[in-house]
Amino acid sequence: MKLRKLGLVLGLAAALFASSCPKAEAYYTESSSNSTYIYGKWGVPLKSPDAYDYSRTVDLRSVGGYDLANLIDMCVTDEYIYIVESSLGIIFRFDRTMKYVDCLQEFTMPDGSTSTLLKPEGIYVAPDGKVYIADTGNSRVLVSDWKGEVSLELLKPENLVGTTLSTFLPIRVVADSAGRINVVARNINSGIMQFTSEGYFTGYIGAPSVSVDAFTKLLRMFYTDAQRAAMTTYVPTEYNNIKIDENNFIWGTISALTESDLASTIGSQDLSGAVTPIKKLNMKGSDVLVRQGDYAPVGDLMWSSGPSRIVDVGLGPNNIYSMLDSNRGRIFTYNTNGIMLYTFGGKGTAKGETQTPIAIDYVGDDIFVLDSGLCSVVIFEPTVYGKLLIDAEWYYQEGEYDIANECWRQVTELNSNFAYPYVGLGDAEYNNGNYEEAMAYYQFAEDRTSYSNAKERIRKDTMSVNFPYIVGAVLLFAVLFVGKGIYVKVRRYVKGELMTYGRDEE
Amino acid sequence: MKQTWKELKYSLYVTVHPFKGFWDIKYEKEGSLKTAMILLAATILVQIISNLKTGYLFGWVSVNYNFLRTVASSLFLFFSWCLANWCLTCLSDGKGTFKDIMMFTAYSLVPYIILQFVMVILSNIFILREQTFYDMLGTLSFVWVAFLLVTGMLTTHHFTLTRTLVVLAFTIVGMIVIALLIILVFTMFQQVLGFVAAVIDEAVQRVSY
CATH class of the missing domain: 2.120.10.30 (TolB, C-terminal domain)
Incomplete structure (x- = not known):
C-alpha cells in the first residue's frame, strides 16, 4: 500500500517533469534552398x-x-x-x-x-x-x-x-x-x-x-x-x-x-x-x-x-x-x-x-x-x-x-500554412454581419484584435436583445434581497416585541 | 457532512477576517484537514477549468494540454511549500504543526478559487479593450492570496511580521531546493533503471544465443 502511494507520487512528479513544452519544430533549414x-x-x-x-x-x-x-x-x-x-x-x-x-x-x-x-x-x-x-x-x-x-x-x-x-x-x-x-x-x-x-x-x-x-x-x-x-x-x-x-x-x-x-x-x-x-x-x-x-x-x-x-x-x-x-x-x-x-x-x-x-x-x-x-x-x-x-x-x-475572397479561399486550399488569407475571409464575413464565422476565421489567423471586434458586435447584439431580461433579473434580485432584509427586520422586531411583551408579563 | 459545510462557509469568513479566522481554525476547531483538502482539490479543479475554458482572447490553450500536468504541478507546489515551511518553522520556533501549515495554506487559496472562477467566466465575455480589468482581477487574486499566506503564517506560528517575511523568503528557497533534489533523485533513478535494463537486455541476449 505504501509502495503504491510512493509510486503514485513519483508518477505524478514524473508527469510534471517529463511533459516538456511543445518544441518549436523547424520544418525547413536554410540549407534546403530553392523551395518556397x-x-x-x-x-x-x-x-x-x-x-x-x-x-x-x-x-x-x-x-x-x-x-x-x-x-x-x-x-x-x-x-x-x-x-x-x-x-x-x-x-x-x-x-x-x-x-x-x-x-x-x-x-x-x-x-x-x-x-x-x-x-x-x-x-x-x-x-x-x-x-x-x-x-x-x-x-x-x-x-x-x-x-x-x-x-x-x-x-x-x-x-x-x-x-x-x-x-x-x-x-x-x-x-x-x-x-x-x-x-x-x-x-x-x-x-x-x-x-x-x-x-x-x-x-x-x-x-x-x-x-x-x-x-x-x-x-x-x-x-x-x-x-x-x-x-x-x-x-x-x-x-x-x-x-x-x-x-x-x-x-x-x-x-x-x-x-x-x-x-x-x-x-x-x-x-x-x-x-x-x-x-x-x-x-x-x-x-x-x-x-x-x-x-x-x-x-x-x-x-x-x-x-x-x-x-x-x-x-x-x-x-x-x-x-x-x-x-x-x-x-x-x-x-x-x-x-x-x-x-x-x-x-x-x-x-x-x-x-x-x-x-x-x-x-x-x-x-x-x-x-x-x-x-x-x-x-x-x-x-x-x-x-x-x-x-x-x-x-x-x-x-x-x-472576388478577392474567392482568390483567398483558393489560396487557403493550396496552402494551409498561410494565415493571412483567413483575415481577409474573416473581414468578408464580418462585413456581411456573420460575426460568428468571422471569429472562427480570425482565430485561425491568430488575429486577436479583429476577433475582439467581432466579439464586441456579437456582445452588443446579445445585450440589446436580452437587455430587458437582464434588467428584470437584476431588479428581481434586488427586490428579493431588500424584501428579505425587511422581512427579517420586521420579524425580529415583532419577535422582540413579543419577547419583551412576554418578559413584561412575567 | 454538515460540519464540513459549516467549515467551508467559515473559509469564506477567513478570507475577509484572516487574523481571527486563522486563529479559530487552529484553536477553536473551526477548520479541519478534510476541508483543507477539499479546498486544495477545488483549487486544482479551478486551475484545470481555467486552463481549458478561458476565452480565446485571454487564454493560450495548448493543443496537447494534459490535465495531469496541472494536477502534478499544483500538488508539487502545495506540498513543497508546506514541507519547506514546516522545515524552516520547526527550526525557528514556529508553533504550527505540519497539519496546521497545510490547513492555513489551503484556506489561503480561497480568494484564488473564487476570483479565478470569475475570471474564466469574464474571459468569455470581455473583449481586448477590457483586458485591464481582467488583469486587475488576476493581480488582485495573487495579492490577496499572498496577504492571506503571510497572515496565516503569522497567526499559526505566532511570528512577528519581520520573522514571517524572512521565513517566507527562505521557504521559497526551500521549495527550489526540494525541486532540485527531486530532479536529482529522478536522474539517479533513471540511470539506475537504465543500468538494470541494460543488464537484463544483455543477459537475455546471451541466453538466447
Whole structure:
C-alpha cells in the first residue's frame, strides 16, 4: 500500500517533469534552398507551394560582339530592359523577352566633346526616355538620351555639407516624374542625395532622425565644445540601392545592418522600422512602408550563417515587392501591407539558383534576377498559386472584395500554412454581419484584435436583445434581497416585541 | 457532512477576517484537514477549468494540454511549500504543526478559487479593450492570496511580521531546493533503471544465443 502511494507520487512528479513544452519544430533549414516557404506567426519557416517557377536563364557572356564580365545593374521600362556592364562601361539594351537590341557607349557632352563611361554602376531610364547613369569611376552622374546626347553632367556638389567626402562616388540613381534626381553615393551615410532637375544639390533624404534622450541633453550642457563635436555621430544608413515607383515613392535598400540589431528587431517583433533593410520614402524623405505583419520585412527571421543581405528590391504588380538577398540568394516577397507572401531561390549552380544575385526586377508578373557571378539573367514565372496571390491583391485593391475572397479561399486550399488569407475571409464575413464565422476565421489567423471586434458586435447584439431580461433579473434580485432584509427586520422586531411583551408579563 | 459545510462557509469568513479566522481554525476547531483538502482539490479543479475554458482572447490553450500536468504541478507546489515551511518553522520556533501549515495554506487559496472562477467566466465575455480589468482581477487574486499566506503564517506560528517575511523568503528557497533534489533523485533513478535494463537486455541476449 505504501509502495503504491510512493509510486503514485513519483508518477505524478514524473508527469510534471517529463511533459516538456511543445518544441518549436523547424520544418525547413536554410540549407534546403530553392523551395518556397513563408514565416509563420512564431517566426518559424513553414512550407508553401511554389509561387514562382524557374523559367529560363539568359546567358549574357557574349552579347552583340562584346564579352561581358561584370554586370552590375538593371533597369526595366515598359519597352526595354537596360543592363550596365561595368568593366566595359557599356549600357546594353534588350527587349522585354531579353533579345539584344543595341548598346550605348559614346556620349556627346553639352560642349561638343565626346566622353565614355568609367566603371559605371547604376542605370535608370525614366518613362520619358531620359537615361540617368551613375558613372562611378568618373565621379559623375550623366543625364542623356539614348543617342548619347548628354543634357546634364552632375559632379560633386560644391555646397555639400556635413560630410568629409573627398571623392564623389555615385552608385545608383533614380529620377522622379518631375525630373528630380536622387543619387546613392558610396561612403555617404547621411541618406540619399537629392538634386533638382537642373543639377542643384538640395540635401539628403531618408536618413534616420537621431533622437537624443533627456539624459544626453543634460550631459551636453556640461560638455566643452570639443566634446560636443566629438559626440556628433551618424547612425549609418548607407543605402546600397534605390528604385522609384510610379507614384514617386523611393524604395531604398540597406545592407549595413548589424546582426544583433536585426536579431533584436525580429525578437521583439519591432514594427517601427528603426532597423530595417528596406525603406519606402515619400517626397519628404520619411519612411512610409507599411509593416503590418507579425514581423517587419527584413528577409530571413532565422539564420545560422548571418542575416539576409538585401541588395535590391523589385517592385511587382499590385504593390507587391520582392527583396533580393545576396547572402543566400533568396527572394522575399511581401504585399502592400508588409505580409510575407513567399520566399524562394537559393545559391548554387542548379536551375533557378544564382551565384551572385545583384539586381531584381519585375517584367510584368515575371521576376528577372541579374546574376553577376554567372553573367546571366535568371527568369522566374508565376505558378497558379503565385498568380492567385497576385490576383487576390489586385481585386482587393480594386475593392472587388468578393472576388478577392474567392482568390483567398483558393489560396487557403493550396496552402494551409498561410494565415493571412483567413483575415481577409474573416473581414468578408464580418462585413456581411456573420460575426460568428468571422471569429472562427480570425482565430485561425491568430488575429486577436479583429476577433475582439467581432466579439464586441456579437456582445452588443446579445445585450440589446436580452437587455430587458437582464434588467428584470437584476431588479428581481434586488427586490428579493431588500424584501428579505425587511422581512427579517420586521420579524425580529415583532419577535422582540413579543419577547419583551412576554418578559413584561412575567 | 454538515460540519464540513459549516467549515467551508467559515473559509469564506477567513478570507475577509484572516487574523481571527486563522486563529479559530487552529484553536477553536473551526477548520479541519478534510476541508483543507477539499479546498486544495477545488483549487486544482479551478486551475484545470481555467486552463481549458478561458476565452480565446485571454487564454493560450495548448493543443496537447494534459490535465495531469496541472494536477502534478499544483500538488508539487502545495506540498513543497508546506514541507519547506514546516522545515524552516520547526527550526525557528514556529508553533504550527505540519497539519496546521497545510490547513492555513489551503484556506489561503480561497480568494484564488473564487476570483479565478470569475475570471474564466469574464474571459468569455470581455473583449481586448477590457483586458485591464481582467488583469486587475488576476493581480488582485495573487495579492490577496499572498496577504492571506503571510497572515496565516503569522497567526499559526505566532511570528512577528519581520520573522514571517524572512521565513517566507527562505521557504521559497526551500521549495527550489526540494525541486532540485527531486530532479536529482529522478536522474539517479533513471540511470539506475537504465543500468538494470541494460543488464537484463544483455543477459537475455546471451541466453538466447
